[in-house]
Amino acid sequence: MELPPVQSFSPGQPLAVLTTQPLDRLLDYRAPEGGAQTGDFVEVPLGPRKVLGCVWGPAEGGLPVARLRPVTRVLDVEPMRDELRAFLVRAADYTLTPLSLMLFLATRAPGLFTGPMTIRVFRPGEAPARMTDARRRVLEVFEAYGGAALTVGEITRAAGVTGSVVHTMAAQGALIEGEAPKDQPYPRLDPARPGKTLSDDQAAAAAVLRGRADAFNVTLLKGVTGSGKTEVYLEAVAECLRKGRQALVLLPEIGLTEGFLERVEARFGARPGEWHSGVTITERRRLWRMASEGGVGLVVGARSALFLPYRDLGLIVVDEEHDSSYKQEDGVLYNARDMAVLRASLAQAQVVLASATPSLETWVNAESGKYHRLDLHARFGVAELPEMRAIDMRSEDLPHGRWIGPTLAAAVDARIAAGEQSLLFLNRRGYAPVTICRACGHQVSCPDCDARMVEHRFLNRLMCHQCGATAPIPTTCPSCGVEGKMHAVGPGVERLEEEVRARWPDARVAVLSSDLFGSARALKAQIAAIAAGAADIVIGTQLVAKGHNFPLLTLVGVIDADLGLHGGDLRAAERTFQLIRQVAGRAGRAERPGLALMQTHQPDHPVIKAILSGDDEGFWKAEADERRALGMPPFGRLAGIILSAPTLEHVFEVGNALARQTEPLQRIGAQVFGPAPAPIARVRGRHRVRLLVKVARNAPLQTAIRAWVGGVHLPADTRLAVDIDPQSFW
Numbered sequence: 001m002e003l004p005p006v007q008s009f010s011p012g013q014p015l016a017v018l019t020t021q022p023l024d025r026l027l028d029y030r031a032p033e034g035g036a037q038t039g040d041f042v043e044v045p046l047g048p049r050k051v052l053g054c055v056w057g058p059a060e061g062g063l064p065v066a067r068l069r070p071v072t073r074v075l076d077v078e079p080m081r082d083e084l085r086a087f088l089v090r091a092a093d094y095t096l097t098p099l100s101l102m103l104f105l106a107t108r109a110p111g112l113f114t115g116p117m118t119i120r121v122f123r124p125g126e127a128p129a130r131m132t133d134a135r136r137r138v139l140e141v142f143e144a145y146g147g148a149a150l151t152v153g154e155i156t157r158a159a160g161v162t163g164s165v166v167h168t169m170a171a172q173g174a175l176i177e178g179e180a181p182k183d184q185p186y187p188r189l190d191p192a193r194p195g196k197t198l199s200d201d202q203a204a205a206a207a208v209l210r211g212r213a214d215a216f217n218v219t220l221l222k223g224v225t226g227s228g229k230t231e232v233y234l235e236a237v238a239e240c241l242r243k244g245r246q247a248l249v250l251l252p253e254i255g256l257t258e259g260f261l262e263r264v265e266a267r268f269g270a271r272p273g274e275w276h277s278g279v280t281i282t283e284r285r286r287l288w289r290m291a292s293e294g295g296v297g298l299v300v301g302a303r304s305a306l307f308l309p310y311r312d313l314g315l316i317v318v319d320e321e322h323d324s325s326y327k328q329e330d331g332v333l334y335n336a337r338d339m340a341v342l343r344a345s346l347a348q349a350q351v352v353l354a355s356a357t358p359s360l361e362t363w364v365n366a367e368s369g370k371y372h373r374l375d376l377h378a379r380f381g382v383a384e385l386p387e388m389r390a391i392d393m394r395s396e397d398l399p400h401g402r403w404i405g406p407t408l409a410a411a412v413d414a415r416i417a418a419g420e421q422s423l424l425f426l427n428r429r430g431y432a433p434v435t436i437c438r439a440c441g442h443q444v445s446c447p448d449c450d451a452r453m454v455e456h457r458f459l460n461r462l463m464c465h466q467c468g469a470t471a472p473i474p475t476t477c478p479s480c481g482v483e484g485k486m487h488a489v490g491p492g493v494e495r496l497e498e499e500v501r502a503r504w505p506d507a508r509v510a511v512l513s514s515d516l517f518g519s520a521r522a523l524k525a526q527i528a529a530i531a532a533g534a535a536d537i538v539i540g541t542q543l544v545a546k547g548h549n550f551p552l553l554t555l556v557g558v559i560d561a562d563l564g565l566h567g568g569d570l571r572a573a574e575r576t577f578q579l580i581r582q583v584a585g586r587a588g589r590a591e592r593p594g595l596a597l598m599q600t601h602q603p604d605h606p607v608i609k610a611i612l613s614g615d616d617e618g619f620w621k622a623e624a625d626e627r628r629a630l631g632m633p634p635f636g637r638l639a640g641i642i643l644s645a646p647t648l649e650h651v652f653e654v655g656n657a658l659a660r661q662t663e664p665l666q667r668i669g670a671q672v673f674g675p676a677p678a679p680i681a682r683v684r685g686r687h688r689v690r691l692l693v694k695v696a697r698n699a700p701l702q703t704a705i706r707a708w709v710g711g712v713h714l715p716a717d718t719r720l721a722v723d724i725d726p727q728s729f730w
């Protein structure tokens with residue numbers, strides 16, 4: 001789609017509006033009284049409703065002006081800048097997503113309709129007739145804040161008084177009541193405050209990044225966990241703020257934000273704007289507005305922060321750039337890392353991709369010179385990379401139903417004796433991955449999905465990790481009816497916890513698994529407690545692999561290093577490598593050296609060997625060679641087409657129809673595989689089949705796919721989703 005140039009529309013003139021409604025086209029209206037211009041956010045009538053839209057260009061429908069309904073009003077927010085308009089168009093084209101859905105992503109702030117609201121604030125007035133303790137505290141709060149106007153809530157919290165104290169003071173003239181805009185700018189971050197004294201390595205890297213500010217370029221900042229990547233990219237943030245532009249730092253995990261916000265505050269003297277699912281509605285509206293008005297210098301957020309209406313975005317940092325959570329797998333299928341590069345190219349912004357274990361895509365881009373690369377070699381201070389060793393499970397003496405071998409157990413004993421922490425890593429939630437009947441061999445699976453039900457003792461239920469359905473844990477076999485023979489097979493973190501508690505009854509044990517925490521806050525609290533030393537043994541899923549700082553942790557035990565080596569998944573080796581390196585990086589971050597032990601049945605597997613030898617470059621080279629030979633990403637391109645329907649016949653019919661008319665794909669030399677049942681062949685009662693398109697790197701994949709799927713009739717009950725650059729092969 002072309003981007004229409006900016007244009008002014010006089011009152012009554014026809015114009016096209018992009019709405020967030022699921023339509024595949026723009027809607028025509030008449031400009032309101034006072035006119036409008038491209039980019040204006042507007043309220044327009046649609047049937048009986050009023051919906052949010054954005055003026056996109058001249059009218060397209062060719063209807064006589066008299067038949068067009070007028071735009072209800074232009075909203076009191078900054079118009080969408082050209083840079084964001086262009087970004088939405090390009091991102092929609094790339095991901096084959098309707099533009100309306102992109103606008104939806106860019107306007108996910110409540111209250112855009114209501115306009116700027118005001119709140120009641122107070123300032124000091126005359127001296128109170130009678131001074132009480134409470135009143136004195138109130139006045140002291142104003143002094144502490146330099147006489148700024150404050151809300152009742154702010155005053156009561158800071159002074160420790162009730163609201164009635166404030167209102168009485170106001171009634172007596174000791175406080176003066178007034179109005180202030182509700183959405184206040186964020187406190188200014190001060191880049192001139194001194195940062196930490198950087199090591200030579202870090203200082204050199206920071207200088208290079210500073211030199212690349214204010215223009216579009218991409219730098220891979222690679223360094224082992226703890227080498228100070230964060231310290232270095234905060235210098236790029238400082239430079240961006242000095243230039244008066246805005247910076248965005250994307251983090252993969254909400255649990256990481258609190259620690260990061262504190263580091264920002266320590267460095268720049270104030271907290272940045274925060275954007276993720278845990279942020280209140282009020283804060284979201286404030287941040288959306290402040291991003292567009294320039295009232296926030298730094299935003300820290302999840303991938304959706306990429307769609308905020310920044311006034312002048314000068315830097316995007318993608319921390320832990322390899323993290324799979326950057327790929328949105330629901331709704332709009334986009335990879336936030338790639339979209340960050342796209343947006344930066346349109347905003348003339350710098351990009352920093354930080355990781356200890358970059359994705360193969362990024363590693364190849366750096367290798368080919370498309371991206372710059374900076375390496376931090378040493379860990380900061382005395383901390384060394386942990387020593388890594390494989391434990392060959394073929395020669396470990398392990399009773400049935402136990403998962404911690406004697407070698408690993410002895411290492412944990414030693415840590416407990418030394419007052420240090422151990423982490424046992426197992427990337428499996430729940431108690432046991434399989435529930436089996438010992439009488440007939442039946443395995444309990446989800447009634448709606450082709451997935452086995454995972455036992456969760458914590459919930460006392462079985463749960464499907466695909467659709468979330470739960471069921472009671474059966475005592476009678478649903479298949480043969482025999483009682484008392486149902487049996488849990490294989491380990492999950494909950495079962496591992498049982499083993500740990502039985503083995504080390506006096507140890508303090510903490511389990512970090514995403515489903516054990518009701519809220520992000522509870523998780524944050526647990527992480528902080530562990531960092532402060534509140535646990536001797538930490539049991540965790542991949543949640544722990546995400547950059548937390550546990551200074552007392554000196555041992556990492558990987559319970560099953562072979563998990564993930566047999567996924568049949570293009571990225572299995574890469575994922576295992578990243579995950580184990582990342583987890584191992586948790587050990588020995590402070591003064592004490594760390595040890596990482598990996599329990600494996602295949603100590604000679606190339607991935608395990610590369611991890612052990614610490615030969616990162618060797619691993620990537622080998623993996624890149626293999627992908628190149630196969631024409632697989634990033635040397636070739638893939639797209640997944642996922643069809644789903646309530647009946648298997650229907651979904652295969654459509655899949656076969658697609659597989660028959662591949663004309664547009666043949667023209668670009670693409671291969672088509674399938675239809676085949678998707679690896680998870682049924683989700684929420686819908687059957688799923690997948691076709692996979694593979695093509696050379698530079699072929700016009702999106703255009704061909706659009707022509708291809710556009711040529712097939714889709715029955716009403718069948719859904720089609722296109723996944724460009726699929727990450728997982730669901």
Ligand code: ADP
Binds near residue numbers: 228229230
């Ligand atoms: P990474 O992002 O590479 O994992 P961090 O920037 O988080 O590394 O640094 C790891 C730890 O070392 C942090 O606690 C950080 O504050 C500290 N650190 C790193 N560089 C310095 C420095 N130059 N001076 C003081 N502390 C530092």
Ligand code: ZN
Binds near residue numbers: 449
């Ligand atoms: Zn299910």
